[in-house]
Amino acid sequence: MRRRNLIAGVMAAGAAVMAGLYRFTDLLVMHYPPTPYDDLLVQLVDRGQAARLGAKVTDAAGAASLAAELRSGLKPGTLRKVAEAEVAAGRVAEVDGWVLPKTVALLSALAAKV
Amino acid sequence: MTALIDARTLAPGTHLQPDLAIIGGGPAGIALALALAGSKLDILLLESGGLNFDPAIQKMYSGAESGVRYAPLDAGRLRQLGGGSNHWGGYCRPMDEIDFEARDWVPHSGWPFSRKALEPYFPRAQALVEAGPWIYDQKGDADNAAEGSVLPLTGGGLYTSWFQFSKMRGDILPTQFGNRYKDDLVRAPNIKPLLHANVTAIRLAPDAKQVTQLDVATLTGKHFTVKPRYTVLACGGIENVRLLLASNDVMKTGIGNQNDLVGRFFADNPIPRDVATLVSFAGPLAPFYGANQTLADGTIMRATFATTARFCRAAKVAGSLSTIEQPVELDETGKAAVITTAIALGVDASNARAYSLGCGMELMPDPERRLTLSGQKDALGLPRLKLDMRIADEDFARFRRTLSELGRQLLASKAGMLKILCNKREDWMTRMDWGHHHLGTTRMSSDPKQGVVDADGLVHGMGNLYIAGSSTFPSYSASNPTLNLLALTLRLGDHLKKVMA
Numbered sequence A: 001m002r003r004r005n006l007i008a009g010v011m012a013a014g015a016a017v018m019a020g021l022y023r024f025t026d027l028l029v030m031h032y033p034p035t036p037y038d039d040l041l042v043q044l045v046d047r048g049q050a051a052r053l054g055a056k057v058t059d060a061a062g063a064a065s066l067a068a069e070l071r072s073g074l075k076p077g078t079l080r081k082v083a084e085a086e087v088a089a090g091r092v093a094e095v096d097g098w099v100l101p102k103t104v105a106l107l108s109a110l111a112a113k114v
Numbered sequence B: 001m002t003a004l005i006d007a008r009t010l011a012p013g014t015h016l017q018p019d020l021a022i023i024g025g026g027p028a029g030i031a032l033a034l035a036l037a038g039s040k041l042d043i044l045l046l047e048s049g050g051l052n053f054d055p056a057i058q059k060m061y062s063g064a065e066s067g068v069r070y071a072p073l074d075a076g077r078l079r080q081l082g083g084g085s086n087h088w089g090g091y092c093r094p095m096d097e098i099d100f101e102a103r104d105w106v107p108h109s110g111w112p113f114s115r116k117a118l119e120p121y122f123p124r125a126q127a128l129v130e131a132g133p134w135i136y137d138q139k140g141d142a143d144n145a146a147e148g149s150v151l152p153l154t155g156g157g158l159y160t161s162w163f164q165f166s167k168m169r170g171d172i173l174p175t176q177f178g179n180r181y182k183d184d185l186v187r188a189p190n191i192k193p194l195l196h197a198n199v200t201a202i203r204l205a206p207d208a209k210q211v212t213q214l215d216v217a218t219l220t221g222k223h224f225t226v227k228p229r230y231t232v233l234a235c236g237g238i239e240n241v242r243l244l245l246a247s248n249d250v251m252k253t254g255i256g257n258q259n260d261l262v263g264r265f266f267a268d269n270p271i272p273r274d275v276a277t278l279v280s281f282a283g284p285l286a287p288f289y290g291a292n293q294t295l296a297d298g299t300i301m302r303a304t305f306a307t308t309a310r311f312c313r314a315a316k317v318a319g320s321l322s323t324i325e326q327p328v329e330l331d332e333t334g335k336a337a338v339i340t341t342a343i344a345l346g347v348d349a350s351n352a353r354a355y356s357l358g359c360g361m362e363l364m365p366d367p368e369r370r371l372t373l374s375g376q377k378d379a380l381g382l383p384r385l386k387l388d389m390r391i392a393d394e395d396f397a398r399f400r401r402t403l404s405e406l407g408r409q410l411l412a413s414k415a416g417m418l419k420i421l422c423n424k425r426e427d428w429m430t431r432m433d434w435g436h437h438h439l440g441t442t443r444m445s446s447d448p449k450q451g452v453v454d455a456d457g458l459v460h461g462m463g464n465l466y467i468a469g470s471s472t473f474p475s476y477s478a479s480n481p482t483l484n485l486l487a488l489t490l491r492l493g494d495h496l497k498k499v500m501a
Helices: A003-024 A047-054 A063-071 A081-088 A102-113 B027-035 B055-061 B119-131 B136-143 B178-189 B236-246 B309-315 B331-345 B391-413 B425-430 B481-499
Strands: A092-095 A100-101 B020-023 B043-046 B063-065 B158-166 B191-196 B198-204 B211-217 B223-226 B230-234 B276-280 B300-307 B320-328 B353-361 B369-376 B383-389 B416-420 B465-467
Touching: A003 B276, A047 A102, A063 B136, A081 A100, A081 A102, A081 B331, A092 B391, A100 A102, A100 B119, A100 B391, A100 B416, A102 B211, A102 B331, B020 B027, B027 B043, B027 B178, B027 B191, B027 B309, B027 B383, B027 B481, B119 B481, B136 B300, B158 B391, B178 B191, B198 B236, B211 B230, B230 B236, B230 B383, B230 B481, B236 B383, B276 B320, B276 B331, B276 B383, B276 B391, B300 B391, B309 B391, B320 B391, B331 B416, B353 B391, B391 B416, B391 B425
Parallel strands: B020 B043, B020 B230, B043 B191, B063 B383, B230 B465
Antiparallel strands: A092 A100, B158 B300, B198 B211, B211 B223, B276 B353, B276 B416, B300 B320, B320 B353, B369 B383
């Protein structure tokens, strides 16, 4: 076997392993069961931590209501801009005493409900 | 030159006739005496205590209390030369302009003059407390730059402000006015400092417009009298009340109390501890946030989060100074809050640090928070005091709005975030400490129906009785009072030079 082919083979195998780790394990990225709200929850990089925070929201509406409220202002890939605009405008919420951008609080509450 | 005189050694029946009698040898009394040193005025400084703490003398301060839990009346002050400066923390910060304003959201607020009236006296007050050059907010950020960065809280309700600290000599911190200035008092040819001299009554002329005599006693049973041309009461925000109310042989409700104001509006600066958790995303805060920092020239400073006047007006809050206390560990929910929020804002918080936050608050003036005479008497027969201490839920609600704004600013600047730990009244009260700043009980107003003294400190209706010190503050500020009451006292000194000439 030529050395070039050996290297190519090792790289291909490595890529396949990495793809498998990405797709079938939580080592590289967390995987969650599909929900009706994934268009929103995908913006949370760590949904587990958000859910832990969201579990402290004591007066949260149901998931469908939360999602409807979030979809009215949160478009794909806009969480950072929305959060920045909210704190600039004073639209903050408290969760377990933590002062948060309102959308972060709502998203966290939604994460806790799915 | 006179020595410190022990009143217990005076001949019985002694009569003294100074131009000016200053009752009280604390910071205000000493500052006033020194301000008039070298003048043509013959000054008698009457101090109840001696040079050192004496439990028997201190016990004369004890009294009764009702209402919310507060420090015992004989605990937050000291009856000896130097008064409360023998145990103060040395925190200095000038009051802000808004502190002097009549604020429509702060009932009974407003001084009869603006901060500009005190500004000429701040340099001398600063020298008396030995806090070094006047840096504070004018140069605080720059002078501390070598120690680290100031949190970027631009465009919001709070900003990094600065305390400076009184520093006497060597490792003696802070300045204790008795120890520090007793030699200056003795050296002044026109000042006679009298120790162990307890004023037991202020006697008025029948028309109740002039002080004619002070009755003085020692705990050893000696009695003597003083007949001054002018008198300044400088015993602090609690004892001033006792002497005025107890001296009721001519004015039956007490001197200066024709409008039932003496003893009302008592205030202190509540200092609730660990009211919030502040997270710095970027890692440890600069050391000047959590501890005193000494600059190259020896000036000692510490950062605090103060409210802007604009925010106070918009949010209708009182003044407050929120200060970092110590590092703390986050619980699992806290870690989740930091991770989730930092990711949402696109911030790296992998090195985040958390700190507890404490605060010094300004109370709303409350006429029902008051001192009155009780049925108990002290060793010299003077009625003791009773304090009805109150703090309103609204006081906490206003400060909570300030904390929420600080949280918002931290997010807006992407510098960090904040958790508010107090929701219910009990949450605040269990964390409560007090500044032992006794304020407001002989409040200042140009209107006799609103104040006990006028803008010069003259008791309304009287011709020769003045009051010095923080008891005259009509509204209180969150700033520690000593520097400010000294400036006010020095202003009184200039006034007395004119009227007594």
